[in-house]
Amino acid sequence: MAGCQPATDKLVITGSSTIAPLMAELAERYEAQTGVQVDVQSGGSGRGISDVRQGLADLGMVSRALKQDEQDLTGHVIARDGIALIVHAENPVAPLTRDQVIDIYTGKLDSWSLLGGADRPITVVHKADGRSTQELFLEHFGLDGDQIRADLVIGENQQGIKAVAGDPYAIGYVSIGTAVYEADHGVPLRLLPLQGVPASLATLDQGDYPLSRELNLVSQGELQAQAQALLDFISDPAQAEIYHAYYFLLATR
Incomplete structure (x- = not known):
């Protein structure tokens, strides 16, 4: 199954409530620069996984590493928490x-x-x-x-x-x-x-804290160009200040 293909002027991201507030602010900045609407909805990492698999979301927010039975998805690490x-x-x-x-x-x-x-x-x-x-x-x-x-x-x-x-x-x-x-x-x-x-x-x-985790955006199949552009935007080191404002560490790519 290829990644979901909604209209190119809108992206849907669902999942982790840990990532959602950060993602909402990044999405607002992205919209201001590009005019592309980004709809961010929480509901838990499980929802992010499910929605991407069903084609209901372009990207899923998952606040952990992918499991063995989730290898049909691709994880894009954006931060650590x-x-x-x-x-x-x-x-x-x-x-x-x-x-x-x-x-x-x-x-x-x-x-x-x-x-x-x-x-x-x-x-x-x-x-x-x-x-x-x-x-x-x-x-x-x-x-x-x-x-x-x-x-x-x-x-x-x-x-x-x-x-x-x-x-x-x-x-x-x-x-x-x-x-x-x-x-x-x-x-x-x-x-x-x-x-x-x-x-x-x-x-x-x-690296001293014993209960750390990676924060992921997950996708299925090949990313459409607009989703890739958003991922590139939020992973840019220039956005590090936003991550720190939410007390996350921007991951290096």
Whole structure:
């Protein structure tokens, strides 16, 4: 199956909520320069994969590497990011060990008092199926989805940010880029170190952060000229400032 062929004055990009805000701004700049309309829709990496395969999108946003059973698609790495555990800014909990995170998400630890915090239940915020952030989190901690005991299941990163910022006793995990951006803009949340490594752009750039990932645009078949032109535009080093504004690292091609 060749890549989808919508009208040449419009492109459709769907998928990862991690990539979508960045992509929306890049698309706006591209439209201003070229007049080509770019429709950016989120819905998760799984949607990006599915829509490209069905010819519903020119490019899919996928915030992880492609899997073995997705080799019919071509991944175009545009940036790097990581996944951070987040708590409310007022939560005094110290950095968590790997076993403590596992025990929280499997229900063995259910009160912050067991971790040196308040005598209040832990609100466990978990990502929905089909989200690459969830898949990578489970893989990193060696967990299966049916082991998780979640109080709240969310889709978009912004839902996770809102849930934790609105509940001093919640814990969740989202894109480092999203979390740092929101924290720097006054949202009351705190990123926890992972295995003793701070969750930051600096540790990502140094290759030290243990839960990092590539951010991809995926395609099927030969790219139409307009999609290739957009890909070239957003991969240009001149766009690095936009990536940094969203706390991502532009990938070198």
